[in-house]
Amino acid sequence: MSESNNDIVGYDLIRNDVLQLVLGKEHDQLLYWVGKSLARKYKLEQVEELHxxxxxxxxxELHLSKQKKNEWHFDLSGDWMTKNDERSYQLEAGFLAETLETQFAIATAATFVKKGKTVRFTVHFDHKDTLAV
Structure with a gap:
């Protein structure tokens, strides 16, 4: 295994096993809020930087696949995504929600569904709930 593969295996071990053991049944909720917190730390100025x-x-690999007024759809793919992929993608969902909320000053929330070898994120915009900048 090359060094980069070792890095990925270590990342997967922490992400998929250790965090679930440590966080228990609160795992998904906490990952979502950690994702939002990471987005505040690693601010991206433009949507194009997400990829x-x-x-x-x-x-x-993240790609913006569809834009509507009240929601945007992103597709995420990776070599590890198979029908046996059991990881939660709440971390990524929280990161997307907070990044877009910060960029557009509109309240957002993100959800995801697994579709084969892809994860589809939907970021929901609440245009009635604008944020002070």
């Missing part, structure tokens, strides 16, 4: 950021942190 590169996701690659750099080994979260996979």
């Amino acid at each position: 590169t950021f996701f690659q750099q942190v080994y979260w996979g």
Whole structure:
């Protein structure tokens, strides 16, 4: 195994096993809020930066697939995504929600569904709930 593969295996071990053991039944909720917190720490100025950021942190290949007024759809793929993939993608959902909320000053929430070898994120915008900048 090359060094980069070892890094990925270590990341997966922490992400998929250790965090679930430590966080227990609160795992998904806490990952969502950790994702939001990470987005505040690693502020991205433009939506286009999301693709590169996701690659750099080994979260996979992220692409904006559809834009509607009240929601945007992102597709995430990666080599590890198979029908046996049991990881939670709440960390990524929280990161997406907070990044877009910060960029547009509109309240957001993100959800996800697994579709084969892809995860589809839907970021919901609440245009009635604008945020002070």
